[in-house]
Every structure is written in structure tokens, then in C-alpha cells.
Amino acid sequence: MTFSSQLIQFFFTGLTLGSIYALVALGFTMIYNSTGIINLAQGEFVMLGGLIIVFCTMVLKIPLLMAFVLTVTVVTLVGALFERLAIHPLKNASVITLIIITLAGSILFRGLAMFLWGKDPYALPPFSGGKPWHFLGASLQLQIFWILAVTVVVVFGIAFFFNHTLVGKAMTACAFNPLAARLVGIDVRKMVLFSFALSATLGAIAGALITPITLMEYERGPLLTLKGFAAAVLGGLGSGAGSIVAGFIIGILESLGAGLISSGYKDAIALLVLLVILWVKPSGLFGSAEASELKKF
Amino acid sequence: MAKKSFIVVLVVALLILGSFPQAFGAEKGPYSVGAVFSVTGGASFLGEPERNTVKMIEEWVNAAGGIKGHPLKVIVEDTKSDEGQAVLSVRKLLEKDKVIAIIGPSTTGESMAVVPIMEKEKTPLISCAAALSIVTPKDEEERILSAKTFEMPRKQNKWIFKSPQTDTSAVETIYDHMKKKGISRVAIITVTVGFGDFGRKELKRVAPVYGISIVADERYGPKDSDMTVQLTKIKGTNAQAVVNWSVGPPQVIITKNWKQLDMKIPLYQSHGFGSKRNIELAGGAAEGVLCPLGRLVVAEKIKADHPQKAVIMKYKTEYEKRFKTDVSTFGGHAWDALYMVIDALKGAGPHKAKIRDYLETKIRNWPGTGGIFNISPEDHTGLKKDAFEMIFVKNGDWAFAD
Numbered sequence: 001m002t003f004s005s006q007l008i009q010f011f012f013t014g015l016t017l018g019s020i021y022a023l024v025a026l027g028f029t030m031i032y033n034s035t036g037i038i039n040l041a042q043g044e045f046v047m048l049g050g051l052i053i054v055f056c057t058m059v060l061k062i063p064l065l066m067a068f069v070l071t072v073t074v075v076t077l078v079g080a081l082f083e084r085l086a087i088h089p090l091k092n093a094s095v096i097t098l099i100i101i102t103l104a105g106s107i108l109f110r111g112l113a114m115f116l117w118g119k120d121p122y123a124l125p126p127f128s129g130g131k132p133w134h135f136l137g138a139s140l141q142l143q144i145f146w147i148l149a150v151t152v153v154v155v156f157g158i159a160f161f162f163n164h165t166l167v168g169k170a171m172t173a174c175a176f177n178p179l180a181a182r183l184v185g186i187d188v189r190k191m192v193l194f195s196f197a198l199s200a201t202l203g204a205i206a207g208a209l210i211t212p213i214t215l216m217e218y219e220r221g222p223l224l225t226l227k228g229f230a231a232a233v234l235g236g237l238g239s240g241a242g243s244i245v246a247g248f249i250i251g252i253l254e255s256l257g258a259g260l261i262s263s264g265y266k267d268a269i270a271l272l273v274l275l276v277i278l279w280v281k282p283s284g285l286f287g288s289a290e291a292s293e294l295k296k297f
Numbered sequence: 298m299a300k301k302s303f304i305v306v307l308v309v310a311l312l313i314l315g316s317f318p319q320a321f322g323a324e325k326g327p328y329s330v331g332a333v334f335s336v337t338g339g340a341s342f343l344g345e346p347e348r349n350t351v352k353m354i355e356e357w358v359n360a361a362g363g364i365k366g367h368p369l370k371v372i373v374e375d376t377k378s379d380e381g382q383a384v385l386s387v388r389k390l391l392e393k394d395k396v397i398a399i400i401g402p403s404t405t406g407e408s409m410a411v412v413p414i415m416e417k418e419k420t421p422l423i424s425c426a427a428a429l430s431i432v433t434p435k436d437e438e439e440r441i442l443s444a445k446t447f448e449m450p451r452k453q454n455k456w457i458f459k460s461p462q463t464d465t466s467a468v469e470t471i472y473d474h475m476k477k478k479g480i481s482r483v484a485i486i487t488v489t490v491g492f493g494d495f496g497r498k499e500l501k502r503v504a505p506v507y508g509i510s511i512v513a514d515e516r517y518g519p520k521d522s523d524m525t526v527q528l529t530k531i532k533g534t535n536a537q538a539v540v541n542w543s544v545g546p547p548q549v550i551i552t553k554n555w556k557q558l559d560m561k562i563p564l565y566q567s568h569g570f571g572s573k574r575n576i577e578l579a580g581g582a583a584e585g586v587l588c589p590l591g592r593l594v595v596a597e598k599i600k601a602d603h604p605q606k607a608v609i610m611k612y613k614t615e616y617e618k619r620f621k622t623d624v625s626t627f628g629g630h631a632w633d634a635l636y637m638v639i640d641a642l643k644g645a646g647p648h649k650a651k652i653r654d655y656l657e658t659k660i661r662n663w664p665g666t667g668g669i670f671n672i673s674p675e676d677h678t679g680l681k682k683d684a685f686e687m688i689f690v691k692n693g694d695w696a697f698a699d
Binding site for chain 1: 338339517520523526527546558577578
């Protein structure tokens with residue numbers, strides 16, 4: 001295997017990891033923008049997405065496409081329900097209280113998943129069968145292309161939603177200034193509900209996509225939350241485009257770090273770069289220094 | 298007056314009765330044995346079958362009248378796969394429950410954490426984890442690691458035993474097989490937790506004895522979701538085989554990645570691969586994977602006159618009937634550990650020191666699920682490489698490798 005084909009292999013692995021981190025980071029960003037809180041249950045939405053799609057296709061024998069839609073719907077509802085039951089009833093809670101509640105939520109989801117699915121990992125066949133694709137000496141699983149394609153579609157869909165639909169614009173308005181948004185007649189609390197539902201949707205999509213490659217088990221969430229959070233911070237907390245780019249950067253760094261330097265230190269390498277960037281530019285890659293001074297975090 | 302004194306006598310009698318419940322009725326006090334397993338958390342695939350197994354044995358023993366009339370009480374503590382929690386559990390068992398002996402913990406890391414406590418409290422421990430370092434004192438381990446030639450320990454931790462086969466034996470079985478196949482350049486890939494660390498150490502230490510050179514040494518985290526990068530690096534070397542050392546989901550992911558990268562060299566897994574679920578999860582990718590396994594996983598295929606046949610078949614049929622799930626080697630480690638303690642209690646009574654001596658000197662030619670045990674003062678595991686068979690995956694099932 002030549003060095004260039006190794007590089008291609010590392011790069012595509014990084015892209016795959018990166019797209020998952022990007023989706024998780026995007027979920028973080030959405031909730032952060034509408035509420036100012038960090039949703040620590042974000043990784044659990046991914047885990048639920050993976051386990052529910054396995055349940056739909058393997059146990060209920062629903063065809064993949066329908067199972068995918070069903071999974072995303074169910075997890076979206078879970079996200080909405082979580083907001084209604086855990087976040088909504090607290091009228092004047094501080095941000096830190098709400099963050100602790102999301103932490104409790106993540107533990108609860110993990111416990112429920114362990115209770116329902118047990119502790120074993122579950123596998124899902126790839127979305128399309130067939131041999132890995134050989135490209136300049138690298139061999140790439142077809143699922144990688146599914147992940148990349150769906151991530152691109154989702155990212156453009158989200159961009160369209162925020163820039164060209166009324167609800168999306170209303171959510172953006174809440175992110176900029178909740179008080180002003182309320183004054184012009186936007187129901188801010190409803191937007192918070194939407195943001196939770198939407199980030200659960202993103203988590204579910206990510207979970208359903210990666211399960212064929214990585215398997216899924218009940219306690220996969222926390223690590224994804226951590227990596228996604230790192231990406232969200234690196235991108236400048238609150239910037240959608242930033243979180244996506246940062247997700248890919250962290251994924252690719254991790255994979256190149258493992259491939260070229262040392263696989264034992266790959267997480268350290270990625271996080272070291274994160275620290276260096278934040279040291280040089282504390283507002284993150286895409287955040288503005290002015291805006292970050294006004295933020296609570 | 299007579300009535301009053303009658304009441305006084307009655308009250309006194311009741312008080313005496315109340316304070317000595319065991320003085321009346323011929324009930325003998327229970328023998329308490331502690332069990333510390335990773336029932337939940339990352340290593341729950343070890344702890345759950347272990348817990349099930351000891352609870353099943355406890356019921357059997359008590360249904361058969363206990364140990365010399367004393368009921369057996371197995372107190373199971375869940376470590377949540379956490380080393381700190383394992384230490385707390387062991388302290389609780391020793392101080393609150395006053396157990397005579399402890400079996401477990403399930404993983405190497407947790408076992409290492411509790412070894413100093415057991416040595417200090419002078420209570421026997423039979424660990425259900427594999428690493429040689431659990432039973433070997435630190436200075437002795439350093440001696441054999443720095444020795445120019447391959448050596449096995451001559452000293453053991455006084456109070457510590459373990460029931461799983463040693464990593465060293467698994468490594469020797471793999472290298473034996475490689476030697477037979479003419480493989481001399483090997484790439485190793487290991488997980489960055491206790492099991493992988495110790496496996497890596499042994500793979501490197503034993504290699505020269507078998508004329509094997511390690512040409513790549515890759516690592517990955519226990520929660521990693523993709524190892525194509527590491528395998529790609531290995532593909533770039535002139536290795537003739539890959540050896541992976543891990544437990545749980547990473548083994549399956551590696552197997553899938555190995556197939557995906559279309560690697561032409563054989564993949565050897567550690568003895569941690571011994572669960573049918575791994576083959577199912579890999580969805581066909583596991584075809585051809587080689588691993589050294591105890592005989593439990595190939596129970597039906599062992600010859601009828603093998604000394605382990607009876608115990609293995611009993612465990613397998615009873616466990617599968619009761620828990621409706623495949624038996625695993627991990628539960629077998631708890632089976633061996635608990636039955637050793639039961640034998641020691643029968644032979645030596647409820648004295649910690651006598652139990653320890655019994656375990657060290659009387660467990661000879663003792664067929665268990667993991668192998669035929671021969672424990673001695675120099676070897677607190679009692680299993681050699683003959684406890685393993687080289688197995689490979691064929692048509693979604695285990696088969697003996699040639």
C-alpha cells in the first residue's frame with residue numbers, strides 16, 4: 001500500500017468521523033442558540049437513533065427507508081417530549097440548572113436504552129450491499145458515501161430552513177435576541193421546543209447512518225457528546241457553519257493523527273489542536289470576538 | 298404475684314430467644330462469599346454472565362443442603378466497570394459483610410486495583426480477569442520482563458488467585474499456530490485499556506521465543522468506532538498476520554474493517570473473542586478469523602473422554618436452559634472460581650488462611666470450564682497453554698483450526 005493511498009484512506013475515515021461530529025455539533029448549536037444551554041443529552045439522541053433503526057429493521061422487519069423515517073420521527077418526538085417535560089416546566093431556571101437537567105436526561109436515556117435493549121452492541125447491515133469501493137489503492141465502504149451524502153443534504157436542508165422559512169427565521173431571531181423576538185410576536189418558548197426537536201432529528205439521522213459501520217450500544221452517547229461539543233466550541237459556539245467545518249476538522253485531525261503520528265495519542269492530538277486554536281482565537285474559528293464577550297459561555 | 302413472675306419469666310425467655318436466633322433450631326450460620334463483577338457499564342458482557350452463574354450455583358448448593366449444612370451466601374456487588382467502585386465494593390464486602398473470600402473482579406484493571414487491599418486484609422481473592430500481573434508481585438513481574446530470556450514468575454501474590462487462562466498462554470497458542478503456518482512477521486493492534494496493555498506486553502515479550510518479529514504496533518481507544526486507519530498502516534508494512542487484543546465491540550469493528558480493507562493476511566483475535574455474538578455482529582466478516590479459546594465454546598465438539606467434557610456440558614446445558622442465552626467463557630471463569638472456593642470451604646472450613654492453603658495445594662488435576670487446573674505456590678492460575686484450542690470461524694460457527 002503506497003503512502004498516497006494510505007493518505008486517502010485516512011482522509012476518508014476522517015470525513016466519516018467528521019460528518020458525525022458535525023451533525024452532533026450542529027445539534028448543540030441549535031439548542032445553544034435558542035436557549036443558551038448546552039444539551040448534554042445530544043449524544044444520546046444519536047444512540048437512540050441507532051438502536052431504534054436496528055429495532056425497526058431487524059425486529060419489525062420494516063424496509064430500510066421507512067424504518068429510517070420512522071426512527072427519525074420517533075427520536076424527534078423524544079426530543080420534543082424531553083423539552084416539554086424537563087425544560088419547559090421550569091419557568092425561570094438558570095442556565096446552569098438547565099444544563100444539569102440535560103445531564104440527568106442523558107443518564108435517563110442511557111438507563112432506558114439499557115433496560116430496553118440490554119448491554120450488547122447491535123449491528124445493522126449497510127444501506128446498500130456490495131463490495132467496498134477501491135479508489136487509488138484505498139478501499140472505502142459504500143456506507144461512507146451514504147453518510148457524506150446525507151450529511152450534505154441535511155446541512156443544506158438546515159441552511160434552507162433557517163434562511164428561507166418563517167419558523168426558521170423566527171428561530172434565528174430568538175438566537176439573536178430573545179427579548180426583541182418576543183416583542184415582535186414570536187413565541188420564544190415554542191421555538192425552544194422546535195430547537196430540541198430539530199437537534200434530536202439530527203442526532204437520530206447521525207445514529208442511523210453510523211450504526212452499519214460502528215455498531216451501536218446503549219452507552220455510545222457520552223463520547224459523541226464530548227467530540228460534538230469540542231467541534232461546536234471549535235467552530236465558535238453558536239455558529240452553524242462553524243460547527244460543521246469544525247466537526248470535519250476534528251474528524252480528519254483525529255484520523256491523520258492516528259495514521260501519521262501515533263494511534264495511541266489520536267484523541268490527544270485532536271484535542272491539543274482544539275486547545276491551541278482556542279488559545280489563539282478564544283471565540284472559535286467562526287465566532288466573532290465581540291459576540292463571544294456577550295455570551296454566558 | 299405468680300402471674301407477674303410468670304410474665305417476667307416469659308419476657309426474659311423471649312429476650313434470650315430473640316438475641317440468640319441460631320441457638321434454637323439446628324440452623325448453621327451461612328458461609329458468606331463476596332463476588333465483585335462489572336454487572337453494568339462497559340464490561341457488562343463479562344459481569345452479567347458471571348453474576349448469573351454464581352447465583353445459579355448458590356441456589357444449587359443451598360438446594361442440596363449447603364456446605365456441610367451451612368448455607369452458602371454469595372453477595373454480588375456491581376462495580377459498574379469502574380476501578381474506584383471495585384475498591385469500594387471490596388471494602389464493603391470485607392468490613393460490612395465479613396466475607397470469607399471474594400471472587401472477581403471481572404476486568405484486569407479492577408483486579409489490579411483491589412489486589413493490595415486483599416493482600417493487606419489477608420483474604421483470598423480469585424480474580425476473573427486474565428492478566429499475569431494480577432497474581433504476580435510487582436518486583437517479580439519486573440524481573441521476568443527485564444530478563445534476557447523468556448521466563449515465567451516463580452513468586453506469586455500470597456492471597457491472590459485467578460481462574461481465567463493467562464494472556465501469556467493465549468499468546469503462546471497463537472504463536473504456536475503461526476510457527477506451524479510459517480508466519481514470522483506480525484503486526485499487533487491493541488486497545489488502550491488494561492486488557493490490551495497486558496496483551497501487548499506479552500505479545501512483545503513472547504515473540505522472540507517463537508522467532509517472531511513485530512513489525513507494527515498500533516493502538517486504539519475502547520470506544521473507538523473505526524480502526525481502518527490503524528489497519529491501513531499495517532497494510533503498508535510487510536506483516537504476514539495481524540493480532541488484535543481487545544474485548545467487546547472493538548473486536549467486531551476490527552473484523553469488519555479487516556474485511557473491508559480486503560487484507561490478504563490472516564486476522565488473529567485474543568481469547569476475548571469467544572462469544573457467538575461477535576460472529577453474528579460482524580455479519581459474515583468474521584469468516585476465517587482465528588482465536589485461541591477455552592474448550593467451553595466448542596463444548597459439543599470435544600471428545601467424550603476428555604476430563605473437562607462433563608463439567609463443560611453441565612454448565613452449558615444448565616446455563617442455556619435457565620437464561621435462554623448462549624453460555625460464554627466469562628461466566629465459566631466465575632464458575633471455576635466459585636467452585637474452587639466451595640471445595641476449599643468443604644475441605645478446610647471457614648478459615649481464610651486454611652482456604653488459601655487449600656487453594657494453593659489441593660487444586661490439582663481439577664477439571665473446570667477453563668481447563669484442567671494445577672495450582673501451585675509458583676503458579677496461582679494453574680493453567681498452561683494446553684487450556685486453549687486454536688479455533689477459527691467457519692460458516693458462522695467455531696471449528697478447530699488445523
